[in-house]
Amino acid sequence: MPAAATVVDEVLILHHTHTDVGYTHHPPAWWHLSRRFLDAAIDLCEQCAERDERARFKWTCEVTGPVRDWLRHRPARQVERFASLCRAGLISIGAAPWHYSPLADAEDWATGLADAVALRQEFQTPIRTCIQHDVNGIAASTNQLLRDMGVDLVIMAINRYFGTVPFPRLALVNWRLHEKSPAIRALSGDIYHSFSRIVQPELGDFAKGAQNLAAYIATLQQRGYPHRFLYLTATHLKFSDNNPPVKALSDFVQQWNREGRTPVMRIVTSNELAVRLAAVAPTEIATHTGDWSDAWGYGLGAGPRHAQMTTTGRNALRTAELIDATTNAKTPTLAEVAAQARHAVALYQEHTFGHAATVYDPDSLRVELGRITKENYACEALALGTLTLRDVLESVANNPAMAVGVEGVLAVNASPLASTHALHVPDAVFDNTWHHHLSSVQQLDTRFGGKAIGVFSLPPWSMRFIPRSEWQAEPAPAAACRVAPGCIASPYYELTFDEQTGRVTSLKDLRLRRELLDVSSGWEALSLIHEAPAADQYKPSKYRGRDAIFNPDFALVCADQSGWRNDWRATRAQPQVATHVVRHEADGVSLVRNFAPNCGMRDLSIEIKLHAFHPQVEVNVRFLKDSCYTAEAIYLALPLALQGWRAWWGGDGVPVELDAGQLPTATRDFANCGAWLAVSDAQSCIMVATPDTPLAQIGEFQFGRGRLAIDRSGRCLLLPWLYNNYWDTNFNATQAGAQAFRFVLTSAAQFDPLSAAQFAASAERPVVHPVVKAPITTATSLLRVNGAQLLSLRRVGTALQARLLNPTARPVEAELEVHHPKHHVRTAIAPNSIATLLLPG
Template sequence: MPAIKTIYVCNHSHTDIGFTDYQDVCFRQHADFIRQALDLIEATEDYPEEARYSWTCETTGPLLRYLRSAGPDELRRFQHWHHAGRIDVAAMNYNLTPLLNVEQMHRSLYPLRALRDEFGLTVESAMQDDVNGISWLFADLLAELGVWFYSAAINPIRGARPKPFPGAFRWQGPSGREVLAWNGYHYLFGRSQAGLGNFELVDRLLPRWVSGLEADPTYPYDFLYCEATHPVRVDNGPPDRRMADFVKRWNEEDRPYRMAFKTVTEFGRLLEAEHGATLGMQRGDWTDHWMDGPGSSAYETGINRQAHEILGAAEAIEAWLRSEDRDRYDAVRAAHDYEQAILFDEHTWGAYSSIEAPDSLFTKAQWNRKASFAYTAVMEGHDRLAGAARALAAPLGTPGPEGVFNLGDLAPEEAFKPSGIEDVLVINTLPWDRDVIVEEPEPRGGAAPAGMLDCFFNRRSGWGGNRPVPPIRRVAGRVPAMGFAFLPLSTAPAGSDLRAGPGFIENAHYRIEIDPEGGGLKGFLDKDLGHDFAGRYEGWRPGEYVYEVVESDKGRDAIASFDFSNPDFFTGFKDTPWRRSRASEVVIEEAVVENGRASITVRIQAGGVASAAVTYALDSGVKQLAVDWMLDKLAHEAPEAVFIAFPFNLGAPRFMLDMNGIPSEPNIDQLDGAAKDWYPVQRWVDVGDGARGVTVVPLDAPLVHLGGITTGKWARTLTPEGPTIMSWALNNHWMVNFKASQDGRIPLRYRLTTHEGDVDPATAARFAAEASMPPVVLRDIAPTGPRSGSFYAIDPAAPILATAKSGEAPGWIALRLQNLAKAPTLATIRFAKAPAEARRSDPIEHPGEPLAVSGTSLAIDLDPLATATILVRFGEG
């Protein structure tokens, strides 16, 4: 606890895409801020060195837009002051939530390709402000890209910070790479809490912070480092000349400590040089407490999760086409599509008036724009998938007859003639052989939409006039890894194992019984294990709808309230008067067996909805339970939440979840201070007791509580009540930027499977991948060549995942390989034909060392929990 000698100030604008202004306006503002910063840098060039203005570009998204639009002189001006150390560039794309999947996290760093390679900029540091955390994988990705310093300026409202605070530590990523991390004050600390830039405030506000650090025995530094934004436009605010003049005057006066401007990278260098040798190591996910906000927009959050999968499938097929010299990858379009998905997953969400004035133009315009990112991402993804799938199919067979737009003057069978083709073409975009049961798409004869495949389009809907709509047929078969197969329509699912009766369904693996009181499961019998997994929590059963409100006139203030006198800016209450209810009326419909599936639908009346229904379904021979809710949600602006309960009949629980792509155990694989009251699930979450367990895949709703309902515990350590997973499907608890209410039809879909022993992360991940990305099915193609084929496959015994995309460099294909085990592994990739060359790569596709190719196979050593990018080409260089 040495005496403070210097206050270091990092000037920047906090990047909110929205909140203070309409999103497109914010992008233009940030371009103007850079120009104003350059003006101010030049205007203070004759100031003493410590007072010469400097600026840090917090995020690459707005910066890259500015650089792309800058003229030659403006660009040279930026580069000059950047290389002079006066305008810094941080590496993060935006301030991000944990909603991003592994590929999105990689793509969020692709702007570094342009910033470094095209514009000649140096990027060594990263920063995230406002949000309460950052996905663990970023520690690996940043380190591998030479971004060695990470700075966090957390806004702890409704959240928490790790320790030390303020302070530094080595943050180790899943695979063992590490970055230097600074856990610092709120980004508005400098202007709002310490009064910097204002001589009327600083002498009253600053001393208590300095004396607090000097009295703190755990604080070993002789400086106070803080960020400074605009004094009133604290978010999306411009540079401020008053700061430069303030620092100049401060240092001219008789003061107990100096002030100096530092960019984030300059501060990182100082920290490393003076204290790097003494810093401790921390390992784990920096789980973001603000992840609860997306529950305010359940439908759009769900469709953006679909966009993640659809974009991945489209790019996998595009990569296959490139390997066959039929390239259709458009790098500019791909970057746009991923940025749309990332912008939805970016943290800002909506207007600061979202709760106070939900019906205002300002609020509604921003939500419309925010939602558009998800809709654009998913529909552009569908268009790319449709184009790629049809291109892959083109040489494989002859298409059936095209329809004729029917104005009613033709019989349906005349306008849309049957093809007579008794096969469907099924494409598996996952790199392992896959047993599938697929539905034959409706015959549409080439009618619109062209940008969405028939297998994804809603049935009995279309533009083209009257057409025949045949009964549904389902097909069972096996499709090769990252491959295709023509499956005969005659190979229907066996169905002999299916049974159904009053209140129950069963197949070869499970018997499911419905609880008439709440509509959940009173029986979830695994026949193979001889164990009934149906448990209870607070009287609720697996799959049951639970509605929650706050019984207080204080509303959201009964959960947590703004309190700027509190160091954490809020008070979180542990005595919130929650009222939770189950269905008031339950109607169990007749169970049915048809098309190789047994299903039973339960309709309920309950709080928060006009109506709701859940369908439980079992496919013939498949060890998977589908739980598909459809809510007809009523708008409710007072605080509320919807849970889908999954309590299981197990012993002392052990949880594991796919947290931002990394198989993680709560507490163990998290930093102290990371979120424990709720968790973000990328694809799967598992609970077991060592003898057996259940894997749950939430397709639409990424938030879960583990062990029971944990809202309001504000816990630094998860202490689960029992073996329960509560899907926190909807909530509107936030008091500013997230939606005040949501209504309409909202799907909530889950896929469950059970297992013996502890969960195997690779098995869970592959089950979840199959549940999340259905096969692509095309009809009316008569095969004229091979009936099956494959692009590549991974070793089914290895604990790895793999995805493919067309490389950014012509002719190359980029593979992402991920080791899901906490031990080294050898990842073997088998291609359909021999690659001409393979290389290791960094995460943004800069080629590295050559890799040995053995015939059609490639083997790569992967460190524990490592993610690697491999570049492969098949044609001539």
């Protein structure tokens, strides 16, 4: 006889607005509405304060970003009302800065979560939860970061529209990254607004609400729901995103309970929910292990150019702060501009990338307004990030406000590996006609081209002044590289190609004596693949082919059913080489192939460069993309000669192993790879730095297949994912115009996660800056790091803050030595964990 169903005798209701910046309103208007929502919530909390405790109006602020904005725009009296309600337990705040996309890495999360720590201290209110609504996953680093700051519950309300749910709805689980790591409790809630959708309190129909609720509970009980309480969220019946608070919810709960209806209803804040769930016995909670991969992350491929801009600006800011922290640079504007840059970075990383109608009505004003504002955050991130870097370098160089001509350049290698590359300067700097002033300096990062001044070596984490006397007018081709018919080679790799067609036929590692490419693959290596749903898979509609991949009926989402069409068929094609040429340069040798227009791409060129001084193969892809609103995708084809392989990627900085390192039911359709990918077999490992596209498919074409494990019986087809517009809402329907992507490949005897992270960090080229007057010191070592990856080093008040990541599966003792001011520290770091150090300034 089956066990009797657990009786649900209480419904816990969390009331909030879902923060979707720009999804329903033009973002400048959204900011004002967001402030008014919190104003209204304060009023309702005070108006309903005398009600029965269960029906008392309560409000939860999902994320801290809008709270911080509200605090900047409200008078002290209003702020005190808010603080009083927080202390009284009527308003709670979630710890996350925003609902983040996978573009945010561990350092972004750590920086953003610091806001929650500050708010907790400022208002003397607990912050016990991290709320991530809508998104399909959460960064691996948060598992530790949240525990370290005292958060004991992650609340998810996954929207499985074009996504996936790794746990049953309303499952309370212990989530950990690996078998030996601590766990944090996570609640896999129903999609946000579930109470509003099921009970519809605004309508005041208690009989209908009771009927719907009973049916919902019965469905849960059939699945073996174990708890006596039910947790649901309430937004607004007709407006589930960016909604005002609803007094009718409190009215409904009060009347429901007065009438003696069951189950009893209770409005709770997120903190109260955490307290209630903390009482659930450990024996009732299953433990799940692995990375919680975000199945929505592929949407980043709809705007690759602006994702690149955001990441480039963020990295420039981090370099600026590192130089500022390790030199005598005095840059008064740094703190102000850095804060603005960080704000812009965070708002581009926030999970909303456009209006709801981006695909259905792509040329409308409402869509254009949202797109422009979102893309402007990326432009701000790039402009302000590079502004901070050039400002700090101006301080280090001690340049005058105005001058003509330069005596040399300052080269900075802010990476953990030594760098030997050809350095370039603008023509005017080379010709010594450079007019140096504030405006010209801030154009250095938007100038293209320039002249090579020679090949120069820089140790890890170092700066070097290179006087004009060391420059070379015409640097000689790298002697270590050779060119032969149908072949180019460096000391590390040999690339062969068909002289007639330009097709790559081989890439050999000369050290490992191994072919790296699967030359028998049906896909031409190091070329692009264009993909689209087969034309007979869909009919003309507002979905423009996306419904061939996913059933857009939202009723499936509400019923917690998948809409994926796992058997969807695609047409795929590769552009053909029109011309090719070999270039022998100062720091390497390249094969440059130009392709005939095809697949909506024009002026497509792919350069494959073998570096003379590093075991690296650099691939530069450039093309002009035609506008196309129907569903399509573009990949780089890397068929690898690896069998019985395993794969890893960088994620948010904490490495993830395909299958073995993921939650058992997390998406395998693609990898949110972050800065790098690695594929290894028993003989060798191939690593790919991916600075310009954080997405890839591994093994074969996986998207939309819903596989729970990836077949390894054949060789690995690695597919860095340059572009896709497969989402039918939120993300851009198209991104036409100039596109550029850079990849760097290397190989080794075996996989090592720290080596992979260091390799990816070294893919950033040295920064070159004009120096008007030659300095006394010609070379400077800034710092030294052993045993860990340096995520950031910057000034925080009067101290230096360093963040170190151990990306390995073993404990390490990391060492950090800062040369100015002098510090030498050692710290133990647990596997896949972060250590934050505060050093005297």
